[in-house]
Amino acid sequence: MATEPAFKRILLKLSGEALMGDLPYGTDPAQIERIASQVQTVRQRGVEVALVVGAGNIYRGLEGAAKGMDRATADYMGMLATVLNALTLQDALERVGIDTRVLSAMAVTEVAEPYLRRRAIRHLEKDRAVIFAAGTGNPFFTTDTAAALRALEIHAEAILMAKNGVEGVYDADPNEHPDAGFLPEISHRQAIEKGLRVMDSTALSLCMDNDLPIYVFNMADERNIDRIVCGERVGTLVSSKPASDPAQKVGT
Ligand code: UDP
Numbered sequence: 001m002a003t004e005p006a007f008k009r010i011l012l013k014l015s016g017e018a019l020m021g022d023l024p025y026g027t028d029p030a031q032i033e034r035i036a037s038q039v040q041t042v043r044q045r046g047v048e049v050a051l052v053v054g055a056g057n058i059y060r061g062l063e064g065a066a067k068g069m070d071r072a073t074a075d076y077m078g079m080l081a082t083v084l085n086a087l088t089l090q091d092a093l094e095r096v097g098i099d100t101r102v103l104s105a106m107a108v109t110e111v112a113e114p115y116l117r118r119r120a121i122r123h124l125e126k127d128r129a130v131i132f133a134a135g136t137g138n139p140f141f142t143t144d145t146a147a148a149l150r151a152l153e154i155h156a157e158a159i160l161m162a163k164n165g166v167e168g169v170y171d172a173d174p175n176e177h178p179d180a181g182f183l184p185e186i187s188h189r190q191a192i193e194k195g196l197r198v199m200d201s202t203a204l205s206l207c208m209d210n211d212l213p214i215y216v217f218n219m220a221d222e223r224n225i226d227r228i229v230c231g232e233r234v235g236t237l238v239s240s241k242p243a244s245d246p247a248q249k250v251g252t
Contacts, residue, residue, distance in 0.1 A: 006231035009048040011151035012160045016057035036092040042229045048124040051131045054143040055081035075139030086133035099128045105137030144199035148206040162219040168236030187242040214238040
């Protein structure tokens with residue numbers, strides 16, 4: 001592998017849906033194996049990989065709250081669900097030979113270490129993959145915000161934001177508007193102002209304020225993570241540099 005990687009340390013954000021494959025719910029073992037092998041490929045290039053995993057494939061706090069449950073209780077359930085996904089992912093990473101630690105923002109000491117920033121960095125330096133579980137540990141937040149927060153804390157150079165079935169960011173929801181225009185580049189500010197669904201606005205603001213680039217890409221193409229790590233332009237780059245014409249459509 002001759003290509004020099006563009007990053008030394010990245011944070012990969014996997015939504016719960018990214019673990020579902022074609023299933024309507026839960027985790028697809030084949031999909032998780034594919035993710036593990038993609039992580040292995042970039043690690044073999046010498047890139048340190050931290051992961052934040054969501055739980056939309058199992059539970060979302062807002063769904064519980066919509067049914068009348070106290071929002072904070074529902075959110076804690078969502079955070080616990082991310083721990084299940086983190087353990088599934090750890091198991092898959094270790095099966096392809098990646099030494100992996102799960103660091104949780106909620107105490108689940110039988111299965112995961114408590115989140116300690118310095119320890120996370122130490123694990124990465126020792127060539128271990130790190131999975132951050134339980135989001136930020138706070139209700140009313142999302143794992144997107146956890147991804148932004150942890151990426152900043154560990155000095156990751158970029159967030160790689162995996163999407164299901166879409167190539168990146170569009171000027172409208174491509175599932176609802178088939179003529180939505182693909183945006184190869186956009187600034188954090190433009191994404192916030194236009195209400196584009198890169199990540200939620202809290203997470204996006206955090207990235208904007210701290211100049212952290214986000215690469216939004218389609219998880220369905222198994223080469224994408226490696227391509228981004230090698231500096232190839234794939235999907236949408238969200239950075240502090242404003243795109244000259246964010247409304248410009250490049251294909252559909
Ligand atoms: N959650 C939370 N605080 C956090 C992260 C997550 O309360 O810091 C809860 C929230 O209920 C959320 C659920 O965990 O709905 C799952 O996370 P998320 O929706 O971000 O998962 P994804 O959409 O990435 O699968």
